[in-house]
Amino acid sequence: HPFYDRDEVHEIYRDWRKILDSYRPPRMAVAEAWVNPSSRRALYARPDELGQAFNFEYLQGGWDAEELRQIITDSLDTARAAGASATWVLSNHDVVRHTSRLMLPPGTDDNAWLLSGGHAPAVDEAAGLRRARAATLLMLALPGSSYVYQGEELGLPEVADLPFEVLQDPIWEQTGRVRKGRDGCRVPLPWTTTGPSYGFGAGGSWLPQPSGFAAYAVEAQDGVEGSTLELYRRALRLRRKLLEGEDLTWAPDAPPGVLHFARSAGWRCVANLSGTPVQLPPGEVLLASGPLEGGLLGADTTVWLA
Incomplete structure (x- = not known):
C-alpha cells in the first residue's frame, strides 16, 4: 500500500x-x-x-x-x-x-x-x-x-x-x-x-x-x-x-542445539533446545525451568547459573 x-x-x-x-x-x-x-x-x-x-x-x-x-x-x-x-x-x-x-x-x-x-x-x-x-x-x-x-x-x-x-x-x-x-x-x-x-x-x-x-x-x-x-x-x-547493561557474550564451546551466553553481572543462561540431555556447565544454579538430575540439563530446559 x-x-x-x-x-x-x-x-x-x-x-x-x-x-x-x-x-x-x-x-x-x-x-x-x-x-x-x-x-x-x-x-x-x-x-x-x-x-x-x-x-x-x-x-x-x-x-x-x-x-x-x-x-x-x-x-x-x-x-x-x-x-x-x-x-x-x-x-x-x-x-x-x-x-x-x-x-x-x-x-x-x-x-x-x-x-x-x-x-x-x-x-x-x-x-x-x-x-x-x-x-x-x-x-x-x-x-x-x-x-x-x-x-x-x-x-x-x-x-x-x-x-x-x-x-x-x-x-x-x-x-x-x-x-x-x-x-x-x-x-x-x-x-x-x-x-x-x-x-x-x-x-x-x-x-x-x-x-x-x-x-x-x-x-x-x-x-x-x-x-x-x-x-x-x-x-x-x-x-x-x-x-x-545491553551486553551478551556467547560461549564458544556450547554443544549443538544449546544456547549459552554470559551477562556482565557475572551470571549465565544455558538453554538446551537439542532434544537430548547435555552436561550441565559448572556454577551455582539460580533458577531452572525444570528438574536437573545427575549433573545434566534436560531437553527443553533452561537454567540460570552464577
Missing part, C-alpha cells in the same frame, strides 16, 4: 515524543510495526521517537538454537545501531500461544491447525508447557525489555477447539469463515479452580473456557513450589537484580 511504512510518519512520532517527555516521569511507548525489511522497525524505536518496538522476528522464531541465536544477535545489533533497547516477546493477542505454538512441527499452517480443533497435529500439552517454561527463562535472560502476555504466566495453552458458533474475532466473518481467527489466545484466564467462569466474573466469560483451565488457575498455582506462576515470579525478581 502506498501509505505503508512511509518515512514521513517519523516526523509525527518525533512530535509524540515531545508530548511523552513533557510528563513527569516521561511516558514510554512501543511501536507495533510489522515492516519489511525488519531493519526498518528500528527507526520507530529511536530515542527521539517511540523508544521501543515489538520484536516480531523473535516471536516468530522456531524452537531452533541456531535460528534463535541469529535472531538474538541481529536484534541486539539493530537496536544498538538505533540507540534503542532490544525487546523480546513470545506471545500476544494475535498469535497462537507459545505453549502450543512451539510444539507444532516446522511449517505447520496455524489456521489449518486451528480449523482442525488442534487435532491435526495433536499437541502434547505437558511437553508444550515444559518447552514454554524453557523459552520464558531464555527470553527473560536477554538484555533489553521483555513483554509478557496475559495468561502466559499461568502456562495457558491455545484453546484451539472453540466451536465455530462462539467465535468473536471479526476475521472469521471477514474471510467468509475461512480463517478461524485469534480467539484461541484470547479466552479469559482462570483465577479460581471452580465457578462458571473460573473467577473471571459473575456474568461468565465472553469466550468459553475449557474444563482443563481449572488446573492452570491462579488459585491452583499461587504459592505452589514449581508452578509456572511461581517460576515467573522468581524469574522476574531475579531479573531485576541480575539484568544490567
Whole structure:
C-alpha cells in the first residue's frame, strides 16, 4: 500500500515524543510495526521517537538454537545501531500461544491447525508447557525489555477447539469463515479452580473456557513450589537484580542445539533446545525451568547459573 511504512510518519512520532517527555516521569511507548525489511522497525524505536518496538522476528522464531541465536544477535545489533533497547516477546493477542505454538512441527499452517480443533497435529500439552517454561527463562535472560502476555504466566495453552458458533474475532466473518481467527489466545484466564467462569466474573466469560483451565488457575498455582506462576515470579525478581547493561557474550564451546551466553553481572543462561540431555556447565544454579538430575540439563530446559 502506498501509505505503508512511509518515512514521513517519523516526523509525527518525533512530535509524540515531545508530548511523552513533557510528563513527569516521561511516558514510554512501543511501536507495533510489522515492516519489511525488519531493519526498518528500528527507526520507530529511536530515542527521539517511540523508544521501543515489538520484536516480531523473535516471536516468530522456531524452537531452533541456531535460528534463535541469529535472531538474538541481529536484534541486539539493530537496536544498538538505533540507540534503542532490544525487546523480546513470545506471545500476544494475535498469535497462537507459545505453549502450543512451539510444539507444532516446522511449517505447520496455524489456521489449518486451528480449523482442525488442534487435532491435526495433536499437541502434547505437558511437553508444550515444559518447552514454554524453557523459552520464558531464555527470553527473560536477554538484555533489553521483555513483554509478557496475559495468561502466559499461568502456562495457558491455545484453546484451539472453540466451536465455530462462539467465535468473536471479526476475521472469521471477514474471510467468509475461512480463517478461524485469534480467539484461541484470547479466552479469559482462570483465577479460581471452580465457578462458571473460573473467577473471571459473575456474568461468565465472553469466550468459553475449557474444563482443563481449572488446573492452570491462579488459585491452583499461587504459592505452589514449581508452578509456572511461581517460576515467573522468581524469574522476574531475579531479573531485576541480575539484568544490567545491553551486553551478551556467547560461549564458544556450547554443544549443538544449546544456547549459552554470559551477562556482565557475572551470571549465565544455558538453554538446551537439542532434544537430548547435555552436561550441565559448572556454577551455582539460580533458577531452572525444570528438574536437573545427575549433573545434566534436560531437553527443553533452561537454567540460570552464577
